[in-house]
Amino acid sequence: MLGATAVNLRYFFYPIGNTPAVNVLQDRFRSANGATDDGPVKVLFLACGDPRNLLFSLWCESNTDEQTKWEFTCCDIDAAVLARNIILISLIIDGASLTSTWNIFYHLYIPDADIALLQAQAEKLLLQSDSISRWTSSVYGKAISFLDQDTLHQLRGLWAKYAATAALNSDARKHFEVTIRREIKKTYDRFQENYLNVHGLRSVGPNWTGAIDIVSSCFSWFWETGVVAGNSQDLQELNSSQGGHVNPMFAISSSSTEDFAVHYGSEPLLGFHLATAFDGEISSKLEQTNVIVQVAKSQFREWCKALQAHVKLQTIEINFFWGDALRFCYELQAICDPAKHSTMLARTYRGPWLSTRMCLDGLESHAAKVAYDVIDTSNLIDHVGILNTLPAVAPLLSRRSTSVLFTDSLLQAAEDPVATLPALLCSDVTMISLILGLAPTGHLVGYTTDAVGTEAATRLACPGVSGRQSQYYLRIAWKLPNFGDRLEEMASKPLEWEIRSSPEELSQYFFKLYLAMFSHEDLSSSMTTMLRRTFSPLAVDLRHYNRLSFVLLLYMAKSRFKTDWPRLITSLLDRVESDRQLLVGSNSVQELYVLLHLFGLFCTEVLQRPPREIGMTPYGRPRPPSADPGLLGRSDVPSIVFVALTVPREKLEVFTNQDRNTVGTPGLHLSITNMEQGFDNSFFAIQCFFGRLLPEANDDSICNVLADDRGWGGAADLIVTCAVPTWSLLLGTRSSLMVALTVSSTPATSQYTHTLGPRMAVFASGVADDIVRFLREPPGVRFISQSDELQSRRNARFVSQKPVWIHFDKSHKPQTMEMRAFPKASPGDKKLSISQVLPCTLNVNCQGFDDIQLTYPYPVNGDEGKTRIVSEGYIEVTVPFATALSRGGYNHNPFPVCIQGTQTASMSIPHINMNQQPIIHALDKTDWIPGFFGWTLSGRERRLREQKLLSTSSHGMLHLKSSINAIFQSFVGLNQSYGQMQLFQLSCKHKNMSCDTLIFASALRHNLSQKSIVLDAYVVPLTKQRVSKMASKLVHLVKSGKVLNITVTSREEELLWKQLLPALVECCRGTWHHGQDCEYRKQGKIPLSTAHCESAICSCGEYQDANGFPGHADWADFKQYATRIGIMPLSAVPYVEQLLTDEQRDQISRMIGDLSMSGTSDGIRCGHCGTTSNRLKRCARCGKLLDLRQGEGRLDMMRWPRTKKWRPIFLRVATLSFHHGPEVEARLLEKPSRAPRGRRLFGPQVSYPDRAVKRTPNCCEGDVIL
Structure with a gap:
């Protein structure tokens, strides 16, 4: 009922993940000294797919x-996905051969030994799972559990099929093998050898340009040979079994x-991270493929061993549920909060096209289970819409500063990200x-450590195929908006606010939202919009929403906003009824x-009374x-009844008699018309399933369902049901009523007009016989009594302690927040001032009063706050909302670090296990780094750099990015003037080049989860006391000529560096912990200080995890003061800022056009000398192309031939190089012939002057090419 209902005869099975595994546990507090929290860390995977994220996170x-x-x-609507997952996890628990486990889970064809293992494992699971109690007492029961009996029953059916298929006799097996192998070949043939598929570039990481060809080949070889990337070792094993057997784990699905x-x-x-396979010299395709496969298999082995360790320690529990993710979430909400039983309509059935009711056996007694620390929704929003997803999921998230909800999307939602x-x-x-009470973190902080530029670069080079949905992978973390306000330090319980606003302003906002959600009902859309939807479809063009989606948003808003709700809804309904923009929207007003009414938000008189x-x-x-x-003739007929229409199977032949590839996914709804009364009401919140209605013997207004589980592949009729107002059914004569299942009218469904007629009715019937039934409750479901509960909802009062008023601007967007302070001291001279102390917290100082802190539910701009003292004696503080x-x-403070007891965590930079991140040893092969860093900039930042419009005072974040870039490029030795550097000093230009920070770089590593890189390093703060103590050592350091000066420009x-350093410490903190004497805890602030020559970090991490400290003899004395850090590139957020301005995008598009027209098999012409080349570099001053490295590819499954003519395009897009320009001075320190006067290098010490870096002329004299 929730979301659109559509015919989908083209079922797709997703047995394995299609994006690299991510660590969903990266944001949590780290326990101290091996201590355990009060309870387990709880993670909810919705639309979970394969278990790669679970295994990788562990x-x-x-x-x-x-x-x-x-x-x-773990919840998934596809039982076959869950059945596979449990086979995998049980094999890991049993300690089965990881080689065989890999084959069974990932290969289309498997050898004799593996097919026998699969059969034995499936039979073992069946034996242990004949009941929930039997399963609980089995060897798997302590680690794996099922949330209801139906889930176990469904999975047992699939395990039985695995076992039966593996045990087929020779004749049956031969038929099975021939049939499935033919289907696999047909799938492979859809993507011919001369076309590219490079979705795998997401797994490659930053050096993607060198992997384009091999990644596409790996895809083709998998489908051609049935083993991962067609690797030789696995093919030999298959050949030893006469080509092996079709793997039932792929052949059997929920189809x-x-x-x-x-x-x-x-x-x-x-699903794997393949970056290390491309670090060295690219070898032959065969050797490269074997390296890639070994990298993936090695990761899989390590993941499996991590799970085995937790199972052995009995520190892990994995729960499984088969069903629709959103309905599951609403059921969990209702278990947690009995007041939410009015959401019954949103969770009546287990899933779309199912007649099974939603019921979690026994979970009602464990309400505490429904508060999750992490919720991952995969790319659920692509399938059901984000406004259906977030209201269902957000209330289940625990209200901690580290709690996070992830949403992924693969479909491009807008022409501009x-x-x-x-x-x-x-x-x-x-x-x-x-x-929601949650906000996308990028919208608040404006940066991310994820390598989002790679997706943007490949999207620009691979714009997609006309008429097909384009991809743009976007992962968004949603957190409490005030996650950076040290919530756990300020209050023992989560802070809650009573958000207030005028009903008229809220009514205008929700009406604008209503128009946007149902914009497809605006038949007056411009021709430009219609053409765009045809030739460049976007995710927003998918019709995910119905009126139930909108009502559930209102329902959630009512739990968060206090206002005159009857007045708000009355005003909203007036606007809806008088609307003329959504021409067919009036047909859905009754729904x-x-x-x-059902959700207790509003009740008209005709629905309030019988x-x-x-x-x-x-x-x-x-x-x-x-x-x-029947029911309509009874005196006690309820004001709302459920209509159940039985659609004869033969009427569905309009869909089933077509080729499945041409049916499309036409939307369906119920229409109830009364020709005498002249009304036509449409109901989109419908439930469809196949089967037969069975009225109860003593009451035909209640029906059970005899379901046909074969669905579209069965023979039963289709049942369609929804809630309708009773009064509309009682008007006029009974014979004038018609109930019809109707195809929703869209340009894509126009093909059905010829067959079904202008009303697009698949089947229509009067109400004279049992084809149409009117029921008290949905078929097969028993509702609890709603009248008392709904009344209690209407009479419920919002109780809160912190009221905040929201005010809107003329465009109905929230503009300011207002809070009131009630001083307790006696009034004096009422001179008011406010200062911002945290992202959401203001300090209010009123002369004669004690200072008051006001914490808002959202970040604020304190600089533009307004205050006034009201006659009643309270202080009114109004501030604008603040975004990135x-x-x-x-x-x-863009890099907040919070502390809770003995636990700390960086709130915006994710934690990584530094020792697990692979080291990039071949630093001479890292010429891709400038291009990688180039895509960390936004278009605005790039324009400022190119036009030299930087201001030292207002572009601190850009300067910080430039300094980080300079450190990375200097570490790998891209500047030929001074080669590879490991020691850096941060010198403040505004402090006469005084330095108070040393950074010792240890290793460049891949950052697997972020698909990025990280510099493993150590920081030594140079306080005045430390400088005095180590003066001679510091002077010796300068004399060595091994220090590179990084100029901090403002x-x-x-x-920003002072705020960033504590976060860089926390993001890689491993085995050490903050003690009771930690300076953070004593002083109650992080960073400790932002003053020059004072330390920003505590001393707990000094000399910890120091094994990787560089072994240079002259640096040994600094090791005792060194704290390990992980320096990560900071990228602009594509959904906050354009990564390319329109002008920059047009310029690159023109270059792509020029390359596609003028490119040759040998390369393109150098912009300086005119010769052709296959290596690309760009002049740091003039920007001319000097060389072009070979590469090829498209990120999409596109229809471009694989020719050398296209190779330059992808590399040209990839090399928006980020060279540290004049705003970042990276200079080598040497001992001068004479020390100048007045210069400070380390705190109060006199420094030696910088020696200007010699720059090697290339195509433009005096400029350096990096």
């Missing part, structure tokens, strides 16, 4: 002294037709965040009234009871 959190317990809950249904884009390598969130949310991002008691409706008088048999691109908010950049 591996990332291994090798520590923590005794953390883990509780994972109603039992056809081979694996999605054509599936490929095992997509910066418009993605407003387009998806149909709303201002800030307002939706207030409704809107019904849903508002319909037989109403003498007159707005449309006339009801007919007498004697005219209606405005002043205030997290610009106050106080703003210095402040």
Whole structure:
């Protein structure tokens, strides 16, 4: 009922993941000294797919002294996915051969020994799972559990099929093998050898340009040979078994037709991190492929061993549920909060096209289970819409500063990524965040450590195929908006606010949201929009929403906002009824009234009273009871009934008699018309399933269901049901009523007009016989009594302690927040001032009063705050909202670190297990780094650099990025003037080049989870006391000529470094912990200090994890003061800022056009000398192309031939190089012939002057090419 209902005869099976594994546990507090928390870390995987994220996350959190317990809950609508997952996990628990386990889970064809192992494992699971109690007492029961009996029953059916298929006799097996192999070949043939598929570039990491050809080949070889990348070792093993057997784990799925249904884009390598396979010299394809496969297999082995360790320690529990993710979430909400039982309509059935009711056996007694520390929704929003997903999921997230909800999207939602969130949310991002109580972190802080530029670069080079949905992978973390305000330090319980606003302003906002959600009902859309939807479809063009989606948003808003709700809804309904923009929207008004009533949001008189008691409706008088048999003729007929239409199977042939590839996914809804009364009501919140209705013997208004589990592949009729207002069914004569299953009208469904007629009715019937039934409750479901509960919801009062008023601007976007302070001291001279102390917290100083701190529910801009003292004696403080691109908010401290007891965590930079990140040894092969860093900039930042418009005072973040870039490039030796450097000093230009920080770089590593890189390093703060103590050592350091000076250009950049360093310490903190004497705890602040020559970090980490400290003899004395850090590139956020301005995008597009027209098989012409070359470099001053490195590819499954003519395009896009220019001075320190006067290098010490870097002329004299 929730979301759109559509015919989908083309089922796809997703047995393996299609994006690299991520660590969902990267943001949590780290326990101290091996201590355990009060309970396990709880993680919810929705639309979980394969278990790669679970396994990878466990591996990332291994090798520590923590005794953390883990509780994972995995939900998926496809039972075959869960059945495969449990086969895999049970094999790992049993300690089966990891080689065989890999083959069974990832290969299309497997040898004799593996097919026998699969059969034995499936039979073993069947034996142990004949009941929940039997399973619980089995060897697997302590680690794996099922949330209800139906889940176990469904999975047992699939395990039985695995076992039976593996045991087929020779004749049956031969038929099975021939059939499935033919289907696999057909799938492979869809993507011919001359075409590229390079989705795997996401797994490659930053050096993607060198992997384009091999990644595409790996995809083809998997489908051609049936083993990962067609590697020689596995092929030899298959050949020893006469080509092996079709793997039942791929051949068997939830398909109603039992056809081979694996999605054509599936490929095992997509879920792994393959960057290390491309670090060295690229070898032959065969050798390269074997390296790639070994990297993936090695990772798989390590993941499996991590899971085995936790199972052995009994520190892990994995719960499984088969069903729709959103309905599952609403059921969990209801278990946690009995007041939410009115959401019954959102969770009536287990899933779409199912008649099984939602029921979690026994979970009702464990309400505490439904508060999760991490929720990962995969790319659920692509399938059901973000506004259906977030209201269902957000209430289940625990209210801790480290709690996080992840949403992934693969479908491009907007032509410009910066418009993605407003387009998806149909709303201002800030307002939706207030409704949810969660905000996208990038929208608040403005940066990310994820390598998002790689996706942007490949998208630009591979714009997609006309008429097909383009991809743009975007992963968004949603957190409490005030996650950086040290919530756990300030209050023992989560802070809550009573958000208030005027009903009129809220009514205008929700009406604007209503128009956006149902914009497809605006038949007056411009021709430009219609053409764009045809030739460049976007995710927002998918019709995910119905009126139930909108009502559930209102329902959630009511739990967060206090206002005059009857007045708000009345005003909203007035706007909806008088609207003329959504031309067919009026047909859904009655459904809107019904849903508002069922959720206790609003009740009209005709729904509040029994319909037989109403003498007159707005449309006339009801007919007498004697005219209606059954429920409609009874005096106690409820005001809302459920219609159940039985659609004969033969009427569905309009879909089933077509080729499945041409049916499309036409949307369906119920229409109830009354020709006498002249109304036509549409109901989109419908439930469809196949089967037969079975009325109860003593009451035909209640029906059970005899379901046909074969669905579209069976023979039963289709049942369609939804809630309708009773009064509309009682008007006029009974014979004038018609109920129809109708295809929703869209340009894509116009093909059905010829067959079904202009009304697009698949089947229509009067109400004279049992084809149409009117029921008290949905078929097969028993509702609890709602009348008392709904009344209690309407009478419920919002109780809170912290009221905050929201004010809107003229465009109905939230503009300011207002809070009131009530001083307790006696008034004096009432001179007011406010200062911002945290992103969401202001300090209010009123002369004569004690200072008061006000914490808002969202980041604020304190600089533009206004105060006034009201006659009643309270202080009114009004401040604008703050986002990443405005002043205030997290610009106050973009890198917050919070402490809770003995636990600390960086709030915006994710934690990584540094020792697990692979070292990049071949530093001479890292010429891709400038291009990688170039894509960390936004278009605005790039324009400022190119036009030299930088201001030292207002562009601190850009200066910080430039300094980090300079450190990375200097470490790998890209500047030929001074080669590879390991020691850096941060010298403040505004402090006469005084230095108070040394950074000793140890190793360049891959950052697997972020698909980025990280510099493993150590920081030594140079306080005045330390400088005095080590003066001679510091002077010797300078004399060595091994120090590279990184100029900190302004106080703003210095402040950012001071705020960043504690976060860099926490992001890689491993086995050491903050003690009771930690300076953070004593002083109650992080960073400790932002003053020059004072340390920003505590001393707990000094000399910890120091084995990797560089072994240079002259540096040994600094090791005792060194704290390990992980320096990560900071990237602009594509949904916040454009990574390319329109002008920059057009310029690159023109270059691509020129290359596609003029490119040759030998390369393109150098912009300086005119010769052709296959290596690309760009002059740091003039920007001319000097060389071009070979590479090729498209990120999409595109229809471009693989010719050398296209090779330059991808490298040209990739090399928006980030060279540290004049705003970042990287200079080598040497002993001078004479020390100048007045210069300070280390704190108060006199420094030696910098020696200017010699620059080697190339194509432009005096400029350096990096």
